[in-house]
Amino acid sequence: MDLSDSAEDEAFRAEIRGWLDEHLTGRWAELKGLGGPGKDHEAIEERLAWNCHLAEHGWTGVSWPTEHGGRGLTLWQQVIFHEEYARSGAPARVNHLGEELLGPTLMAFGRPEQQQRFLPKILAVEELWAQGYSEPGAGSDLANVQTRARLTGDEWVLDGQKVWTSNAHFSQWLFVLARSEPGSQRHHGLSFLLVPIDQEGVEVRPIEQLTGGSEFNEVFLTGAHTPADHVVGEPGDGWRVAMALLGFERGVSVLGQVVGFTRELDRVVAVARDNGAIADPVLRDRLAKLKVELEVLRWQALRGLAQDSTSGAPGSASIFKLAWAGWHRRLGEVAMDVRGLDGLVARPPTADAPYQLDDLQRLFLFSRADTIYGGSDEVQRTILAERVLGLPREPKGDR
Numbered sequence: 001m002d003l004s005d006s007a008e009d010e011a012f013r014a015e016i017r018g019w020l021d022e023h024l025t026g027r028w029a030e031l032k033g034l035g036g037p038g039k040d041h042e043a044i045e046e047r048l049a050w051n052c053h054l055a056e057h058g059w060t061g062v063s064w065p066t067e068h069g070g071r072g073l074t075l076w077q078q079v080i081f082h083e084e085y086a087r088s089g090a091p092a093r094v095n096h097l098g099e100e101l102l103g104p105t106l107m108a109f110g111r112p113e114q115q116q117r118f119l120p121k122i123l124a125v126e127e128l129w130a131q132g133y134s135e136p137g138a139g140s141d142l143a144n145v146q147t148r149a150r151l152t153g154d155e156w157v158l159d160g161q162k163v164w165t166s167n168a169h170f171s172q173w174l175f176v177l178a179r180s181e182p183g184s185q186r187h188h189g190l191s192f193l194l195v196p197i198d199q200e201g202v203e204v205r206p207i208e209q210l211t212g213g214s215e216f217n218e219v220f221l222t223g224a225h226t227p228a229d230h231v232v233g234e235p236g237d238g239w240r241v242a243m244a245l246l247g248f249e250r251g252v253s254v255l256g257q258v259v260g261f262t263r264e265l266d267r268v269v270a271v272a273r274d275n276g277a278i279a280d281p282v283l284r285d286r287l288a289k290l291k292v293e294l295e296v297l298r299w300q301a302l303r304g305l306a307q308d309s310t311s312g313a314p315g316s317a318s319i320f321k322l323a324w325a326g327w328h329r330r331l332g333e334v335a336m337d338v339r340g341l342d343g344l345v346a347r348p349p350t351a352d353a354p355y356q357l358d359d360l361q362r363l364f365l366f367s368r369a370d371t372i373y374g375g376s377d378e379v380q381r382t383i384l385a386e387r388v389l390g391l392p393r394e395p396k397g398d399r
Helices: 007-023 044-056 075-087 096-109 112-123 238-249 253-275 281-310 316-344 359-367 377-388
Strands: 129-132 148-152 155-162 173-179 190-196 202-207 216-227
Touching: 007 075, 075 253, 096 112, 096 129, 096 173, 096 238, 129 216, 148 173, 155 173, 155 190, 173 238, 190 216, 190 238, 253 281, 253 316, 253 359, 281 316, 316 359, 316 377
Parallel strands: 129 173
Antiparallel strands: 148 155, 155 216, 173 190, 202 216
């Protein structure tokens, strides 16, 4: 596996780096470092404007084929884009769920008229999307979805509840996994539906987190409706579509995630140097171990991407999720040990928030969820055991 830049790749790296240096100035410079996990409540309108600025200059849909309006970048150029974007400190984009997840899903499973209706709006950041998968009784066990959808005339009518729905409070659309065949069980009889949020039958309630933000939401569907042709794939075949979408979630953007982790680790080391915690040999050893593990994470991610693109190697996404989630939680724990007793005290409240957290405190609190969201550690290990190692399936009990 040759991971060195070709002359063309080097030119592309210089192009994206130069563009970011030129444009992350003035009002955009004030957005550096804003948004992302645990901070998605920050400067939403301003980050949306930045995302539209990216779209105007052709920097959305970089992985999309040119026939759908994208740049059609090679896999390695996509890696370069996400790494350079993260290194620049550019704000987290608000269009991730539409651009990185739903867009590729519509290209793979959507009908031409669906692609023509939705893809240009995603690319231009004119319509934002939220993901309606998890439910109170179907989080990690997604096949236990109970939200119902019935076809009435020329509309689907939905009733149910979704939870942990990222960004639903400022999105216009929700892609929903719902049970559309009465009496069906598990992954059978599910449909993948596109549902407008701004309607009487949809209620969004933000969930306040330990970090003080509310990027997750509860979404209540009570007689919500969407046109009959807003089903992606065939009715009843939603499980296959939903699983394909989750595969797109483990794309090349994970390399940008690793760059973000590097910045966080550097911040923890800087604090340790400033307050003298670096003099503790045990703490210093833990920081060094995190540094080595992070480098291994990057190479593991690159290897997984290369294997998936050539041989469809199973399990790499689950392995990487297990690896980075555990690493990030350990970083949060080390960050608090570096801070010492001072890290246990939040800053005084303001008119906008009951308490104020610094970056390391927020890192610690939000990273506790890393091994749960996006597929818990237990679920990832079960996937590896059953689908890669061929072990007997886990008993599900009576349903």
